[in-house]
Amino acid sequence: MNTAAAFRPFQTSLAVQQLAEGLTFSLDNALHPLSLLAVSELQLHLKHQQEWAGKMFGVLVVRTETGELGYLSAFSGKLAGENHHEGFVPPVFDGLVDGGFVNEGMTKLTRINEEINSPETDAVQVELLKVLRKDHSTSLQYRIFEQYHFLNKLGESKSLIEIFGDRNPPAGAGECAGPKLLQYAYQHKMEPLALAEFWWGSSTRSDHWKHGEFYAPCREKCSSILAHMLS
Structure with a gap:
C-alpha cells in the first residue's frame, strides 16, 4: 500500500x-x-x-x-x-467490493422483501419469510463484524x-x-x-x-x- x-x-x-x-x-x-x-x-x-x-x-x-x-x-x-x-x-x-458477500447478502434480502410484498404470497408464507429475513440479516451482520x-x-x-x-x-x-x-x-x-x-x-x-x-x-x-x- x-x-x-x-x-x-x-x-x-x-x-x-x-x-x-x-x-x-x-x-x-x-x-x-x-x-x-x-x-x-x-x-x-x-x-x-x-x-x-x-x-x-x-x-x-x-x-x-x-x-x-x-x-x-x-x-x-x-x-x-x-x-x-x-x-x-x-x-x-470494504463491503462495497463487486462480487463480495455483502452485496450478495443484500441482494438476497431484497429478493426476500419482494416475496413478502408480493400479492401472490399468502399470510403463512409471509410469516416464514419474515423469520428467514431476520435470520439472514443477523447472520450477514455477524459475518460483516468478523471482517473488521x-x-x-x-x-x-x-x-x-x-x-x-x-x-x-x-x-x-x-x-x-x-x-x-x-x-x-x-x-x-x-x-x-x-x-x-x-x-x-x-x-x-x-x-x-x-x-x-x-x-x-x-x-x-x-x-x-x-x-x-x-x-
Whole structure:
C-alpha cells in the first residue's frame, strides 16, 4: 500500500517541529495547534466539494518512521456513496467490493422483501419469510463484524466480535473516522500524535451536529474500539 496516498506532510518549519516536541497521543488534544493546522488544510479542500456536505471528518497528526510530520484524513461511513476517495484513508473493511458477500447478502434480502410484498404470497408464507429475513440479516451482520480487525499500538489485532465481547457491536461500528485513522497509522508504522474530528455541512438527521464544530469520538460505536487500539 502506498503510504503517500493518504499522508499529507506539513511544510517543514522550526515552529512545527517545536509544536511536536514531547507530544504524545491523547484523545484530549483535539485542539492542539497541529490538529488545528491539519483541520484548516482539510477544510480548505472541503470548501470545493459541495456534494460532500453533511459528514463527520477527522484528521490524525502523525510522525512517520523517518521523522516526518504530517497528517491523515478520514470520513465516517461512506462519502458520496463510496468508500474510497483520493487523499483519505481507506475503510478497515470494504463491503462495497463487486462480487463480495455483502452485496450478495443484500441482494438476497431484497429478493426476500419482494416475496413478502408480493400479492401472490399468502399470510403463512409471509410469516416464514419474515423469520428467514431476520435470520439472514443477523447472520450477514455477524459475518460483516468478523471482517473488521483493529490493531493496537503493540500490533495486536482484534475483530469487532472480540472487542465487544458478549455485547453485539452497534450498526456502523468500525466506520467512524477515528478508528480508521489509527488503523492506517499503525499499518504504516506511523506514530499517532493528535486526533481531531469535526462536522462539515448541514445536518438532516439532528440539530446536534453543527457545521465546523469539533466532537469527541462517539461513545456507542468507538469507545470500546479505541480502548483496544490505544492499549
